[in-house]
Amino acid sequence: MKRHLISIKDLRLEEARLLLENGKHFLEISERKIKKTPALRGKTVINLFFEPSTRTRTSFEIAAKRLSADAVNINISASSVKKGETILDTALTLEAMAPDVLVVRHSEAGVPLFLANYLKDTSIINAGDGCHEHPTQALLDALALMEKFGGRFENLTSKKITIVGDILHSRVARSTIYLHSLLGNSINLVGPPPLVPQEFKEKIFSSEIKIHYNLASAIKGADIIMVLRVQKERQNECFISSLEEYSRIYCLTPEIVKKYAPKAIIMHPGPVNRGIDLTGSLIEAAQALIQDQVRCGVAIRMAVLLWACMEKETAKESSSKKKQKKVEAKLSREINNAGEPYEELTAG
Incomplete structure (x- = not known):
C-alpha cells in the first residue's frame, strides 16, 4: 500500500x-x-x-x-x-x-x-x-521543540502545552492537539468562547484537554505556549466584536508570560499578526522558537x-x-x- x-x-x-x-x-x-x-x-x-x-x-x-x-x-x-x-x-x-x-x-x-x-x-x-x-506543521513544530529540549524524542513527553487563539478555525490546532495527545501531554485551549466552544472538546477531543477562556489561568505553569492568529478569512459570521477587543484580552505579552509562565517556550505557526496575536518583543525573545519553526x-x-x-x-x-x-x-x-x-x- x-x-x-x-x-x-x-x-x-x-x-x-x-x-x-x-x-x-x-x-x-x-x-x-x-x-x-x-x-x-x-x-x-x-x-x-x-x-x-x-x-x-x-x-x-x-x-x-x-x-x-x-x-x-x-x-x-x-x-x-x-x-x-x-x-x-x-x-x-x-x-x-x-x-x-x-x-x-x-x-x-x-x-x-x-x-x-x-x-x-x-x-x-x-x-x-x-x-x-x-500534519506537517505539527511535526515541524515538534521537531523545533525536540531540538530545544536536547534533541531526544523522549523529552517531548510529560509537557504542558497551551494553545491560544482561534482554535475553532485552525487546522494547525487540530494537528497539534492530535500529536501532543499521542505524546501524552497535557493540553489547554484558550480563546473567546465562540472560538473555543465547550462542546468542541466533547465532540472531537479527549477528556485530557481543558478549555479556558481566561488567558492567565490557561498559561499558568505551561512549558509551551502556541499562539494562533484569528482567521477572519475562514469565518462566515462574526465571532468576535473586534480585533482591538480580542487583542486587549488575548494578546500574549511579556508581562503576562513573565508572571504566569516565565519558562514557557513561545511558538507561532505564522503568519503573525503583531500586536494582535502577541507583541513584537515576544517574537524576538530568547524563549521564542518562531524562526526555528520555519527552519525545521x-x-x-x-x-x-x-x-x-x-x-x-x-x-x-x-x-x-x-x-x-x-x-x-x-x-x-x-x-x-x-x-x-x-x-x-x-x-x-
Missing part, C-alpha cells in the same frame, strides 16, 4: 518518532556545505496548492530538491481548474504523468483524503485542508517525502510487520548515509 499523510491520526507513535528523528538528521545535513542527498533521485513531487502559501509550498519544494527529486509547482490560476475542470480530474490527469507524491493544499476540508481514495499510484500529503488538519520546515518535509516514497517502493514485497520494520530500517539507512554520498557524486 502507498503511504499517505492526511492526518496526524494516521501515524503510530513509532512512526512519529521515526519522522522526527529523521527530521533531526536532515537538520544536521542543512548545516553542511552540500545540503543535497540522492535519496529520491528519479522521483517526482508535485505541489498542488489551491490556497496561497509562502512557508509551506516553498519548504516542500526545497525539501524535494534537497532529496534530488524533481519538484513541480502547479499554477492553479493558469490551470484547467479555471476552465471548469474538477479537482479530481486535475489530479487524475497529473497522476497519468506518473508522479510519486502529490502535495495538496485546499480551502475545503477533506480534499486530500478524497484524492487519496481515488488515486491508485500516488502518495498524497496533506499540506493543509480547510479547518481540518495541517524543510527538514521535516524531507523526512515526510522520503517516508512516503519508501513505502511505495516496498509495498509489493509484503505488508507484514516484519517487512514494515525492514522498510523503516532501510529509510533510516538512507538518512544516515545522506550528504556524503552526494558529495562523492558531485566531486570534480
Whole structure:
C-alpha cells in the first residue's frame, strides 16, 4: 500500500518518532556545505496548492530538491481548474504523468483524503485542508521543540502545552492537539468562547484537554505556549466584536508570560499578526522558537517525502510487520548515509 499523510491520526507513535528523528538528521545535513542527498533521485513531487502559501509550498519544494527529486509547482490560476475542470480530474490527469507524491493544499476540508481514495499510484500529503488538519506543521513544530529540549524524542513527553487563539478555525490546532495527545501531554485551549466552544472538546477531543477562556489561568505553569492568529478569512459570521477587543484580552505579552509562565517556550505557526496575536518583543525573545519553526520546515518535509516514497517502493514485497520494520530500517539507512554520498557524486 502507498503511504499517505492526511492526518496526524494516521501515524503510530513509532512512526512519529521515526519522522522526527529523521527530521533531526536532515537538520544536521542543512548545516553542511552540500545540503543535497540522492535519496529520491528519479522521483517526482508535485505541489498542488489551491490556497496561497509562502512557508509551506516553498519548504516542500526545497525539501524535494534537497532529496534530488524533481519538484513541480502547479499554477492553479493558469490551470484547467479555471476552465471548469474538477479537482479530481486535475489530479487524475497529473497522476497519468506518473508522479510519486502529490502535495495538496485546499480551502475545503477533506480534499486530500478524497484524492487519496481515488488515486491508485500516488502518495498524497496533506499540506493543509480547510479547518481540518495541517500534519506537517505539527511535526515541524515538534521537531523545533525536540531540538530545544536536547534533541531526544523522549523529552517531548510529560509537557504542558497551551494553545491560544482561534482554535475553532485552525487546522494547525487540530494537528497539534492530535500529536501532543499521542505524546501524552497535557493540553489547554484558550480563546473567546465562540472560538473555543465547550462542546468542541466533547465532540472531537479527549477528556485530557481543558478549555479556558481566561488567558492567565490557561498559561499558568505551561512549558509551551502556541499562539494562533484569528482567521477572519475562514469565518462566515462574526465571532468576535473586534480585533482591538480580542487583542486587549488575548494578546500574549511579556508581562503576562513573565508572571504566569516565565519558562514557557513561545511558538507561532505564522503568519503573525503583531500586536494582535502577541507583541513584537515576544517574537524576538530568547524563549521564542518562531524562526526555528520555519527552519525545521524543510527538514521535516524531507523526512515526510522520503517516508512516503519508501513505502511505495516496498509495498509489493509484503505488508507484514516484519517487512514494515525492514522498510523503516532501510529509510533510516538512507538518512544516515545522506550528504556524503552526494558529495562523492558531485566531486570534480
